Amino acid sequence: MNSFTLFKRSLFQITELNQAKKMPFWKVILYVVFLSIILALPITKQIFSIMQDIKNDGQKIAAKLPEFEITNGKLHAASNAEGFIYQTNSIIFTFDPDGKRTLSDVTADSVGNAVSLGFLQDEFVIALPNSGAADSLLGANQFEVPYAKGALDGLNSQDLKQGLDEASVPFWIKLIVFVFTLYPTFINLIINLLMITIGANLYSKIRLYKLRFIDCLKITTYSATLPVIVSSVLHFINQSFDDSFLIVFASLLIFFFALRNEERQIPPLA
Template sequence: MNVFKQLFKSLYSPKDIASYRNQGIGKTILYVFLLSLISVLPSVFYMNGALKEAVQMASESLNELPEFTIENGQLHSEAKEPLTIQEGSFSIIFDPTGAMDSSTVSEMGDGIALLKNEIVLSAGGGINTAAYSMLGNEPISKQDLSELLASSHSALPIIISLLAGTVFLVNSALKFIEVSVLALFGLLLKNILARPLQYRHVWRMAAYSVTLPTLFFTVMDLLKTPVPYGFVLNWTIALIVLLLAIQEIPQKDKPSLA
């Protein structure tokens, strides 16, 4: 059975999830990467649109900002307080004072912010930051940034690809951690239910048990719909699915060596 059929069956069939416990570990790892890829699609989609809009808006609005330089990893300007330029639903924030941080920017919706020590892109509820120190030691002026933005349109596909790759790798690491922790809870459940399972079997089942909450929250992210108590809901659904899958295993079933 291919991974896409497994994905579909994992949405509703604990019995099928239980049957995956003896498959090769490589296929299960591939499945976790597939779930990670699916879960980052909304973030990448909104990040792509926001980054393109940010470059366009920044190019048009840069003249409205005070003179500044970026030097030694910090933003320097004579401005004494933060400045916000609002264009529709998109915001450009300029704050050389250090009064704002990335969490403050995220509360303001989609936008780009030049903060004291970093540049921040907020898109689709996600935050991406880049420290000025990554730009090197050479001072960058407002004019330099204007010229950089003018030439950045051709480099956007590369930039977006790099950001998307980074988001995917981070999300994959978190997904593997989630599956591994869920499998530890699964060991407790299998002991309570007296099912003859080893950690490797439970880990495989845990990987498929997170399918339903992963796809649910992916759809919610795509619709930009916040889910109250999302963390608790995610773990509750995954644990219930794993519990139902463990119950599908006969108590006298001998675990395979595969």
């Protein structure tokens, strides 16, 4: 018995999934990682699409930028250049060489899923949407890069436009994005499997099946295969789809069918 065999049975022979109780626990953990990867795929695709949108919108914004250069800790624009705010689907951009706006103003611009960016007089600022993801992963949702620190010294409009035209997301960035997506997906799946197992274990006790809690956990893990695949497909179709209820309910239902061939204890005589 191996995970590939149980994977096929989870799709076509769910009444045979009770054999999952014989699987080594480390293989079950690896299978949970495999299911997490399936669930992470549509989320990762969505993130990559957002990154591409930001790149495309960045090129539109760059085309509207006047001549400027960052030197001596200040943003110096052409004499006839005026500040402006430009909004796309993914970016709200501020260009303010006159010092009329602050970090708080740029942060307040951020609405929905849009990222606020600003070339202010003394610093470059980034404000991410208040979704909670930035706080949990990065510790904050707004960042400042003062020109006085020299990180952007010498940057000018031509360099920025050329950089955006030639920009591409390297493979290692994509890998990091996938890992960051996989981690919370894995944790969420673990929590769902534990919830399913509690219900499955209670059912097995009521039905007098000779199963331990760990046996129920192993069976429910493989029972979750089809619900996870269906949830992932629905996520591709509808990005806002909440898969937790479907995974818990459908996995528990499949678990019930998986125990049809399981041996039951003989109830004690009165």
